[in-house]
Amino acid sequence: MIALLFALFTLAMLLALRENLLPAHAVFALALGLGLFWFNHHMSSSLSIQL
Amino acid sequence: MQLTPETSRNLNALGLLAICLVLAMAFYDQLARADLPCPLCLLQRLGFVAVGFGLCLNAIHGPRPRHYALMLIAALFGISVSGRQILLHIVPGTGSYGEPFLGLHFYTWAFVCFFLVLLGTAIMLLSEGQYRTEGRVPPARFGGRLLPKAAFALMVLLAAANAVSALLECGPGVCDDDPANYKLLEEAAPRS
Numbered sequence: 001m002i003a004l005l006f007a008l009f010t011l012a013m014l015l016a017l018r019e020n021l022l023p024a025h026a027v028f029a030l031a032l033g034l035g036l037f038w039f040n041h042h043m044s045s046s047l048s049i050q051l
Numbered sequence: 052m053q054l055t056p057e058t059s060r061n062l063n064a065l066g067l068l069a070i071c072l073v074l075a076m077a078f079y080d081q082l083a084r085a086d087l088p089c090p091l092c093l094l095q096r097l098g099f100v101a102v103g104f105g106l107c108l109n110a111i112h113g114p115r116p117r118h119y120a121l122m123l124i125a126a127l128f129g130i131s132v133s134g135r136q137i138l139l140h141i142v143p144g145t146g147s148y149g150e151p152f153l154g155l156h157f158y159t160w161a162f163v164c165f166f167l168v169l170l171g172t173a174i175m176l177l178s179e180g181q182y183r184t185e186g187r188v189p190p191a192r193f194g195g196r197l198l199p200k201a202a203f204a205l206m207v208l209l210a211a212a213n214a215v216s217a218l219l220e221c222g223p224g225v226c227d228d229d230p231a232n233y234k235l236l237e238e239a240a241p242r243s
Contacts, residue, residue, distance in 0.1 A: 002093045002221060006214035009100045013107050013207050017192070021112075028104055028121065032128060035097050039132055041225070042090040048142040 002038060005031050053180035056113050056187070060194050063109035066171065067202035070103045073164055074209045077157065081216070086149050087233075090226040091136045093217055095161040098129020100213065102168050103206045110199035111192050114181045122172045130165035133158045 008031035015024035054062070077096055080086045088096065105122030108115070136158040140147045147156055155163075175181075193199040220226065222234045 001224060002090065002097065002226060003214045003218035003223070005097055006100060006210055006217055009097070009104055010207060010210040010214060012104055013203070013210065016104070016108055016111055017203070019112075019192075021108075024108075025121075028101070031097075032101060032125065035094060035101070035128060038090070039094055039128075039135075042094070042228075043135060045139060045228075047138050048145050049138065 005034055005038070008034070054175075054178040056181050056184065056190070057194060057196075059114040059175070059178065059181035060110060060196070060199055062175070063106050063114065064196075064199040064202040066168075067103060067106040067110055067199075067206055070099050070106065071202065071205045071209055073099055073161075074213065076152075078209075078212065078216070080149070080152070080157065084150065087220060087230040089148055089230065090221075090228065091132055092148070092157065093213075093221075093226065094132045095129055095136075095158065096213055098125055098132060098161075098165065100206075100210045101125030101128060102165075103210065107203050107206055110203050113184075113190060113194065114175075116176065116182070119172050119176050123169060126165045126168040126172065130162060130169070133162040133165060137162055 008027050012024045012027040012031065015021075015027060074096060077088065077092075081088060102122050102125040105118045105120075105125060108118040108121070112118075136148070139145070140156075149157055152160065193203070217226075219233045219235045220230055222238065227234070
């Protein structure tokens, strides 16, 4: 799944190169949103400190 | 401090090369020292690629405040992930992940790098002169220069290589917390 996120960022860069800026920004936002989802998913281990 | 659009584009291309160097170092550690990245490590790489996207926009189309904003958002994402991983191992006796490099683990280096990205981007935003286009011929993509083109090509290559590497390591599903081998390659290998 993380592979998909890298692929999405690659796609966003290529869209930016072809001057499709709105789709490029949309793909960037989608990939970053999915990145946050996976960050939350992988924050399963509890910390040894109390914040 | 007043930067011209051309100088700013070159500085962004150099920043892009610096991000490429970070990603290349991570690949070197993965391939030469067989140190497979954990899920949080992959998300930190993702943060660097996301920062690279903002730098790519500046390199291709010239500097814009919104491109810097994307870099700041991406660096905040990356510094959150690396900070979380530092906190996991901050108490003595709670272990670490991977081998240290020059005395620090890669997630600590990532935290330092994302901090530098935030600082560098804020400093770049101080210059208004880089956005001035009055009286200038609209520049071609990459400003017609080789350095931004080369940096962009390297960034796209490294982002695509990370996609392939993550697919081989994790397969299409969820990555293991402590990966020991390339999951997709192991599944494809004939069982004896």
